[in-house]
Amino acid sequence: MTPPEATAPVGETGRMTDTSGLSPERILDVAEETIRRYGPTKATVVDVARALGVSHGSVYRYYPSKVALRDAVAERWLARVSTPLGEIAGSAEPAPARLRRWLRELSGTKRRMAREDPELFDTFHRIATAARGVVTGHLDILAGQLALIVADGVAAGDLVADDADRAGRTLLQATARFHHPAHVAEWADPALDDDFTAVIDVLLRGLGAR
Structure with missing residues (x-):
């Protein structure tokens, strides 16, 4: 048949x-x-x-439905961000260095997308914003990857955190300026990289990074 x-x-x-x-x-x-x-x-x-x-x-x-198709488009677009980050999160690199590299990759990917094709970036951002369930799932994936790094760091004695899951979500929220599309207008600021480094340094010190 x-x-x-x-x-x-x-x-x-x-x-x-x-x-x-x-x-x-x-x-x-x-x-x-x-x-x-x-x-x-x-x-x-x-x-x-x-x-x-x-x-x-x-x-x-x-x-x-049209909604289901748009959600699938948004999910695939967001996966282009989260999949490479997952490889970093699962690497054997020491947790503090891995955490710094993961956050730089997230920020760099979003900023590169916005710079190379701002119209397309805005279009897919609007699609993703409308697909709230997809965005929630994406943020859960990112926070989970950060939690994995933190948990590895705690196990190795390189980081200190009572709750790795909470720490992962806090790290994502604390760095929103450098990767959330709502801040895209700020990404051309020449001082952004210095600000980013300063924020990461503070966050790592807060986690007791060796």
């Missing part, structure tokens, strides 16, 4: 459409381009389907 994704449904014009190459990743690739072209409020599932050359029903098989 032919699987649903391999069938060729009738498109909106009455012609058969080939969905054999359709996949969640392919849909998200085109959805990102469509959102960039039309904007997050005007882009529709029909626009994405048209760009893919399939019926909108074919897209709905993977993403049952």
Whole structure:
């Protein structure tokens, strides 16, 4: 029996459409381009389907609504930030140095995205802001990665913290100026790197870093 994704449904014009190459990743690739072209409020599932050359029903098989599709786009965009950070969090580097590198990577990634394509950065920030559940999950991932580093540091005697989870979330909140898109207008400040270093130094001293 032919699987649903391999069938060729009738498109909106009455012609058969080939969905054999359709996949969640392919849909998200085109959805990102469509959102960039039309904007997050005007882009529709029909626009994405048209760009893919399939019926909108074919897209709905993977993403049952416009909200679900936008959430998936936001989740993938945020994963581009959190995935490399996860590799740093899980490395064998001493916790204080690892913590400093993780926070620099987060700040540097966000600032680079905003600098290289400010329009796209703003677009995806608006999408992510609307997908509150996705953003909450993303922040939980980031705080969890920081908590892992802190817990490793405590175990090695390099850091002091009564609650690694709370410490991880506090570190994320305390450095928001350097990575949260709400502060994007401040990222061109020539003194930002010096301010960032000063904040990290204070935070590490607060954790009793050796």
